[in-house]
Amino acid sequence: MTFASRRPTVAIIGAGIGGLSAAIALHRAGLATRVFEQATDIGEVGAGLSLTPNAVKGLGWLGVRKAIETLADEPPQQITRHYESGEILVRFDRSDTVARYGAPYLQMHRADLHAVLLEHYREHCHGRVVTDRRLRSLQESGDAVTLEFEGGITAHASAVIGADGLKSVTRRVCFGDDAPRFAGFVAWRGLVPQARLAALDLSPGSAVFAGPGRLFVRYPVRHGALQNFVAFARVDTWAGESWSQTGDIAEPRAVLQGFHPEVHAILDAAPDGRCHKWGLFAREPLASWTRGGITLLGDAAHPMLPWFGQGAASAIEDAVVLGRCLLDSGTTAELGAAFARYERSRKARVGMLQRESAAGGERLVGMRPELLSNASIVNEDSLGIFAYDPVLDSLTN
Numbered sequence: 410m411t412f413a414s415r416r417p418t419v420a421i422i423g424a425g426i427g428g429l430s431a432a433i434a435l436h437r438a439g440l441a442t443r444v445f446e447q448a449t450d451i452g453e454v455g456a457g458l459s460l461t462p463n464a465v466k467g468l469g470w471l472g473v474r475k476a477i478e479t480l481a482d483e484p485p486q487q488i489t490r491h492y493e494s495g496e497i498l499v500r501f502d503r504s505d506t507v508a509r510y511g512a513p514y515l516q517m518h519r520a521d522l523h524a525v526l527l528e529h530y531r532e533h534c535h536g537r538v539v540t541d542r543r544l545r546s547l548q549e550s551g552d553a554v555t556l557e558f559e560g561g562i563t564a565h566a567s568a569v570i571g572a573d574g575l576k577s578v579t580r581r582v583c584f585g586d587d588a589p590r591f592a593g594f595v596a597w598r599g600l601v602p603q604a605r606l607a608a609l610d611l612s613p614g615s616a617v618f619a620g621p622g623r624l625f626v627r628y629p630v631r632h633g634a635l636q637n638f639v640a641f642a643r644v645d646t647w648a649g650e651s652w653s654q655t656g657d658i659a660e661p662r663a664v665l666q667g668f669h670p671e672v673h674a675i676l677d678a679a680p681d682g683r684c685h686k687w688g689l690f691a692r693e694p695l696a697s698w699t700r701g702g703i704t705l706l707g708d709a710a711h712p713m714l715p716w717f718g719q720g721a722a723s724a725i726e727d728a729v730v731l732g733r734c735l736l737d738s739g740t741t742a743e744l745g746a747a748f749a750r751y752e753r754s755r756k757a758r759v760g761m762l763q764r765e766s767a768a769g770g771e772r773l774v775g776m777r778p779e780l781l782s783n784a785s786i787v788n789e790d791s792l793g794i795f796a797y798d799p800v801l802d803s804l805t806n
Contacts, residue, residue: 417567427707427724428572429526433471434732436534445542457630457637458519462510463797464722467729470800476525481515484614492620495669510795518630544578568702568744577709589690597661598639599684619778625672647688656686704748711759716769729799753805
């Protein structure tokens with residue numbers, strides 16, 4: 410059932426992957442949307458990301474799966490190697506992923522996923538993204554919400570979805586401050602043109618070089634034209650939570666001293682000797698992320714550490730489940746009830762993802778890589794992460 414009597418407008422804060430997925434889902438539910446983005450230009454920072462089968466199933470419901478599959482790489486395997494010797498410790502065959510889980514495991518450039526979602530929202534949902542709108546406050550009155558942005562600009566909506574990421578203003582003004590806790594790790598990431606790595610005999614798919622308290626991951630994107638890499642290391646202190654800081658490639662090279670020559674060859678090939686650098690911060694789960702006609706989605710609702718690569722995936726899942734809950738509603742007055750049902754339907758799932766993602770860092774600290782080949786592996790398969798289907802999973806009443 411769609412909203413036939415009076416079509417409410419829902420304001421979405423944030424034009425990232427979660428915000429655009431939510432906007433598409435709400436259009437499918439028959440609601441009008443306006444997306445507000447604080448940046449002056451719409452786009453994503455260049456990096457790779459994984460789209461696990463649970464996310465790809467959600468993208469199918471949103472109507473963009475075919476477009477995504479055209480652009481993405483599908484790794485035939487995932488291997489874990491000893492950080493020093495390069496010996497293969499664990500190999501996961503991903504060639505049967507579709508048969509096992511109903512959707513492929515994909516890896517792609519984050520900006521390409523964002524571009525597909527943005528084009529679909531604009532072309533098929535006739536959606537509008539308003540840029541240069543930094544939220545300051547929200548005020549509910551009856552069945553309307555007033556949004557105040559910097560510069561004294563205001564807007565009105567029937568409801569609001571905060572999809573404004575880790576440092577969500579929507580979360581802060583509606584649910585209070587939650588000081589982030591440094592999780593003890595720093596990460597570096599970058600993209601290297603494959604042409605610079607022609608001398609390397611890289612195994613297909615993704616590879617992880619695992620060492621105690623240190624990790625290096627690489628996988629191809631844009632059909633092998635680029636190698637995405639991410640390095641993680643345990644550190645004692647860090648200041649500033651940001652995804653956009655830049656660092657000198659000499660930093661991860663020094664931290665990964667003793668790692669396999671393949672790792673250092675990839676780092677040495679980083680353009681201009683630069684990479685992105687950020688500290689990993691954790692937040693306590695919110696008791697609730699819905700209040701009347703205001704709700705949160707993605708990292709704004711349940712920020713999680715990156716050990717299982719479920720940040721973007723869980724935001725896509727959120728959008729699909731929210732859209733399904735809204736499809737069961739029929740009037741503007743029921744928006745709040747649909748938001749509350751969405752939260753109830755997602756609570757157990759994202760709680761598990763947050764807990765397991767947080768535990769990933771502790772597993773890394775205590776890792777003895779030489780024992781991995783004989784260990785009981787805790788991964789997306791064993792935890793049932795891939796098997797989840799946001800399109801078919803039962804909604805909580």
